[in-house]
Amino acid sequence: MDKIWLVIQREYLSRVKKKSFLLATLLTPLIFPAIMAVFVWIAVEEKENQSLRIIEVVDENKLFFMESSQQYAFSFSDSSPEEAKLLVQNGDRYGFLYIPKIDLKNPQGITFYGEENPSMSLVSYLESSLKKKIEDQRLYDSGIDPQILSDIRTSVDLKSITLNQKGEEKVSDATVNYAIGFLAGILIYMFIFIYGNQIMQGVIEEKSSRIVEILVSSLKPFQLMMGKIVGIAGVGLTQLLIWIILIGTLTTVVTGILGLQMPQEQAMELAQADMIQTDNSEFTEILQVIAGIDFISIISSFIFYFLGGYLLYGALFAGIGSAVDAPSDAQQFMLPVTVPLIVAYMGLFVFVLQDPNSTTSFWLSIIPLTSPIAMMGRVSYGVPFWELGLSMLLLILGFLATTWLAGKIYRIGILMHGTKPSYKTLWKWIKSSN
């Protein structure tokens, strides 16, 4: 046990002391907000600097009206389609919308001409405007007053509340749950890959530089493997902790500065826009939702799956590293590791976050190879206790199984040089008792 501790210490310190660790740890939390800030800035700039695009509309029904926006202005004229097309060709107009005489019951032949393909948003804007106008016109034709129509239109906002067994009510919001599941799942996925690879590189380094021969004359291969896995887990946790602290402080500071510097006018404008539609209820609702989330259970299950998933895959990465002589040879054995990880990752988006309680989501979050990522997508929505327990138990068993398997490969692999093993040889190593 003492010796494992020595290995853990070495693995941990030799990585944490590196300049590259410090750099990556400090820069990553800065880089993401920086990239996002640049995107937002570019988007804003683009919108502001965009020249107004003029679209010529020729409506032979004399019926339609398009509301101009910041980006598009509509100019109605009686010119012939040929003249209008010429305007587009000359570059005087961005596009030309031609509405021939149409049968309102079956509108056909409305065409957009443009020098380039119109964007999705423009097409859907045009379609919805036309549709609305046609529908309104048809309702009017069948004798319904537009005034009555606008009175009838209602907006529904569903408020959802979860009930637990004790009957406590909590305001919930799928968006917030989605965001939490999404973030946690991706973090675990990245962590497994990044640190799993570090384990593999470390094993290959010891093997190819023959240090391992000296090490295994002092301690058992299994101790060496576990020491490495645990030591690197410590590095990951340290990094995570620093990030949480850094991001926390940074967000507070940045929002503080932004809040102070936002021009008075703009703030007023924003406030007004919000006031009209939603008054204050939406904001308080989000606060209620956040207050309703059981952060303690989410964070504790995050740490559990974070470590469990890492340990499960870490052992496999160690086993692979021990079987090969160089990182480039590891490729052939990576498939059994990457496939379940990618399945879990895709499953998180396709199934779990869409419907956390579907059968597929259930199985993805129970099977140990996919559960660390998939279960995190479900936890924030609330998972029955027995399912969580089963999933955790299976993850522990899965970790023990992969460690046992990897240990068998590792023990023989680290002393084998010059031969390129196949899956068949690996299987032989697993079966052999010595």
Next chain:
Amino acid sequence: MLETLNLNKTYGLNRALTDINLKVPKGVIFGLLGPNGAGKSTLIRIINQIIDADSGEVLIDGQPLAPKHISLIGYLPEERGLYKKMKVWDQMLYFARLKGLSQQEAKKRIHNWLAKMEMSTWKDKKIEDLSKGMAQKVQFISTIIHNPPLLILDEPFSGFDPVNAEIIKDQILELRNQGTTVILSTHRMESVELLCDQVAMINRSHKILDGTIKEVKNSYRPEVFRISIDQPTLPIPTEWAVQTDGESVHFTLPLSGKTPNELLIELMNYGQVSNFQEVIPSMEEIFIHQVKSTQNG
């Protein structure tokens, strides 16, 4: 100190060791000789408990080999390995601690050794910044830092320049004089003759020879004498194939059943015998001869 009884090990279809019996007494330098692939490394790995034998036993001080013996053994593998990015001091400390030394004791010993080998100024250098010879010294110290009563050195001189090889040789002899048992695996025969008290030779998984250097040499005496005669007075028989050098002749003669004295008396008839010396094979000659004869047989 160390004894092996009928050790066997096979890798798939390849026999690495066949019924190896060895006895290494305390306080000797024991040479383990054999060509590449003979099974030396396998034997060493079994003694170091890196791998297990298929059958047979290893005894240390009469006890079956067990994990507790690890701290009694210092092992320098043929393929040297150090963490390239680690500093000399940290590296030595790590290996010393893995061998079971306390932090305090390890630091004290590393300090002493670095001073003794005149390496104190490098202690904060990374291994990758050292020359190969320097790194070898670091490795050697790491091997003996815990004062093991049994030292296993696999090709200890490879990678050293003559000056440093001499330093290492002196260290090995000093350790032996302090009572350490040393097993030296090598194919460098000149170091065997200089250093080893006993040898065993392994070829194709079998032990083909063992004993003290003197015993081995004696049993391989071809019973041939090298003879020089100054100013011969009688014509020397042509079948003796003499080499003439000025006024003396040199040739070799087998005893052919006579005693050395009988041969000498006979030779004295031809003139002044200025040299009469038995041809003693070097370890290298014995080695090559033995390997060839087991390969042909």
